Amino acid sequence: MRTIELLTSAEMAEVDRRAIAAGPFDGIGLMRNAGQAVASLVLARWPGAPRVHVLAGPGNNGGDGYVVARLLHESGVAVSLWASGKPRTGSDAALAAAECPLPVHDLAAFDAEPGDLVVDALYGAGLSKPLVGADARAVDKVAALGLAVVAVDLPSGVSGDSGRVLGRAFKANLTVTFARRKPGHLLLPGRELCGEVVVADIGIADAVVASIGAGTFANEPELWRAALPVPAIDTHKYRRGHVGVFSGGPASTGAARLSALAAARAGAGAVTVLSPGSAMQVNAAHLTAIMLRRTDDASDLDAFLADRRPSAFVLGPGFGVSEKLRDFALVVMASGEGEGPSGVEGLVLDADGITAFRDDSAPLFQAAGAANAPALVLTPHEGEFARLFADLAGDETLSKLDKARKAASRAHGVIVYKGPDTVIAAPDGRAAINANGAPWLATAGSGDVLGGIVAGLLAQGMPAFEAACAAVWMHAEAGARFGPGLIAEDLPQALAPVLRELLGDHAR
Numbered sequence: 001m002r003t004i005e006l007l008t009s010a011e012m013a014e015v016d017r018r019a020i021a022a023g024p025f026d027g028i029g030l031m032r033n034a035g036q037a038v039a040s041l042v043l044a045r046w047p048g049a050p051r052v053h054v055l056a057g058p059g060n061n062g063g064d065g066y067v068v069a070r071l072l073h074e075s076g077v078a079v080s081l082w083a084s085g086k087p088r089t090g091s092d093a094a095l096a097a098a099e100c101p102l103p104v105h106d107l108a109a110f111d112a113e114p115g116d117l118v119v120d121a122l123y124g125a126g127l128s129k130p131l132v133g134a135d136a137r138a139v140d141k142v143a144a145l146g147l148a149v150v151a152v153d154l155p156s157g158v159s160g161d162s163g164r165v166l167g168r169a170f171k172a173n174l175t176v177t178f179a180r181r182k183p184g185h186l187l188l189p190g191r192e193l194c195g196e197v198v199v200a201d202i203g204i205a206d207a208v209v210a211s212i213g214a215g216t217f218a219n220e221p222e223l224w225r226a227a228l229p230v231p232a233i234d235t236h237k238y239r240r241g242h243v244g245v246f247s248g249g250p251a252s253t254g255a256a257r258l259s260a261l262a263a264a265r266a267g268a269g270a271v272t273v274l275s276p277g278s279a280m281q282v283n284a285a286h287l288t289a290i291m292l293r294r295t296d297d298a299s300d301l302d303a304f305l306a307d308r309r310p311s312a313f314v315l316g317p318g319f320g321v322s323e324k325l326r327d328f329a330l331v332v333m334a335s336g337e338g339e340g341p342s343g344v345e346g347l348v349l350d351a352d353g354i355t356a357f358r359d360d361s362a363p364l365f366q367a368a369g370a371a372n373a374p375a376l377v378l379t380p381h382e383g384e385f386a387r388l389f390a391d392l393a394g395d396e397t398l399s400k401l402d403k404a405r406k407a408a409s410r411a412h413g414v415i416v417y418k419g420p421d422t423v424i425a426a427p428d429g430r431a432a433i434n435a436n437g438a439p440w441l442a443t444a445g446s447g448d449v450l451g452g453i454v455a456g457l458l459a460q461g462m463p464a465f466e467a468a469c470a471a472v473w474m475h476a477e478a479g480a481r482f483g484p485g486l487i488a489e490d491l492p493q494a495l496a497p498v499l500r501e502l503l504g505d506h507a508r
């Protein structure tokens with residue numbers, strides 16, 4: 001089971017409540033199902049483990065652990081059961097503990113042999129403080145012995161909401177979670193500590209999950225595939241959208257050309273590099289399918305908007321932090337003023353396009369909030385995010401997900417907060433976490449390509465949140481498939497097979 005909603009701990013608790021109210025399983029019923037799912041995976045994946053150590057905490061995560069211990073014991077596995085704290089009288093966990101015939105050892109005395117397996121059922125959704133004392137010692141001992149770990153719901157110490165480690169955490173080989181994944185399974189460092197994540201069906205109906213109206217998703221094609229632009233048979237190039245990419249001066253034109261190529265590969269019917277006069281020659285020497293137009297000031301841009309009806313822009317890559325950049329951005333964002341929409345679907349601001357607004361973002365964000373304004377998409381990496389949203393970046397209480405959401409709401413735009421766990425957030429509160437990235441993507445010019453893909457999709461009328469999510473996924477997928485040796489120039493070409501697969505029958 002792998003559906004794309006991600007549930008916070010509060011949402012998961014509410015799902016549990018509603019599932020129990022709807023039946024057929026009560027709390028202990030769900031817990032037995034959860035324990036059964038974990039025990040089955042342990043038996044299937046580690047059939048030869050000489051001994052399984054189940055570490056059980058005081059809450060329902062520990063309750064799952066008592067079920068696992070009992071089922072493995074009933075299957076003939078040698079099981080040692082170690083407890084940290086006691087289940088509360090009358091709780092489901094207390095019932096599960098009462099059903100388990102094994103002796104309970106104090107976790108403080110935890111010991112194991114190399115080759116044994118650990119089932120970590122100390123803390124899950126209810127993690128509320130750092131692991132200390134016997135819990136922390138157990139983490140260290142397991143690491144020192146190099147034991148394989150199966151985590152129940154989450155590796156203990158990892159926050160399901162933020163992916164952060166509270167004090168110390170287990171590093172699992174396999175994490176078995178229930179009903180849906182949680183943000184902490186995708187956000188770093190949580191994702192790395194989970195190992196493989198399996199989502200087990202414990203009898204909670206999809207309709208119950210849907211009733212929560214979760215707004216956080218794993219960024220997978222299911223989220224946006226239906227919104228991908230599909231060219232009609234009778235299409236012509238301008239109906240497939242026209243992207244304008246602003247070029248920097250003569251010594252820094254490459255970034256814009258990378259964006260332009262990527263926009264074209266993402267399906268824009270036409271792409272124009274808007275170049276300062278001083279860089280016309282160098283751009284002309286390097287462009288073939290991409291058009292070129294001299295654009296020195298706001299009146300040149302106005303003329304382009306009027307003559308060529310562009311539908312999306314990329315501004316920032318290689319441009320230089322300047323007053324001119326701010327002017328251009330505000331001209332594009334104001335292009336929706338007047339009677340009806342202008343036909344400009346969106347503006348992607350990347351790199352210098354973000355930095356240029358560091359000291360005065362209000363006019364940009366205000367323009368983005370106006371009726372009929374083109375969609376604003378900002379694609380900051382961590383450093384750029386901190387320049388534009390210093391207060392959010394420095395707030396230790398916020399997860400990366402929270403930060404991106406708050407920034408999107410403030411900017412009235414879509415935020416693509418880049419990194420190995422890129423978060424895409426929309427001003428309406430939706431957010432997605434990307435997890436198909438690869439280290440090869442961390443290469444100069446990679447971000448320019450991403451900006452171009454977003455604009456290429458926007459230009460074809462794809463809604464901004466979906467366009468940003470699709471672009472992030474496609475960019476990562478193309479990079480991951482290319483693998484070692486990847487440079488940014490390879491990425492636009494590498495998009496083609498990814499797009500072909502996504503479009504399926506529409507690609508023919």
Ligand SMILES: NC(=O)C1=CN([C@@H]2O[C@H](COP(=O)(O)OP(=O)(O)OC[C@H]3O[C@@H](n4cnc5c(N)ncnc54)[C@H](OP(=O)(O)O)[C@@H]3O)[C@@H](O)[C@H]2O)[C@@H](O)CC1
Pocket residue numbers: 016026027028030031032034057058059060061062063064122123124125126127128129130131132135152153154178202
């Ligand atoms: N029907 C259901 O609901 C189902 C739930 N399921 C399972 O339940 C899990 C959630 O259970 P849960 O809410 O009881 O939270 P859990 O993670 O066990 O921890 C809470 C306890 O630990 C304590 N504690 C926390 N951190 C601590 C620390 N660092 N050091 C020491 N103590 C610490 C905390 O103390 P407190 O915060 O109250 O002081 C409290 O006593 C979920 O992950 C899934 O596995 C499945 O069975 C499916 C059906």
Ligand SMILES: [K+]
Pocket residue numbers: 061120121122123124151152153154155156
């Ligand atoms: K756990």
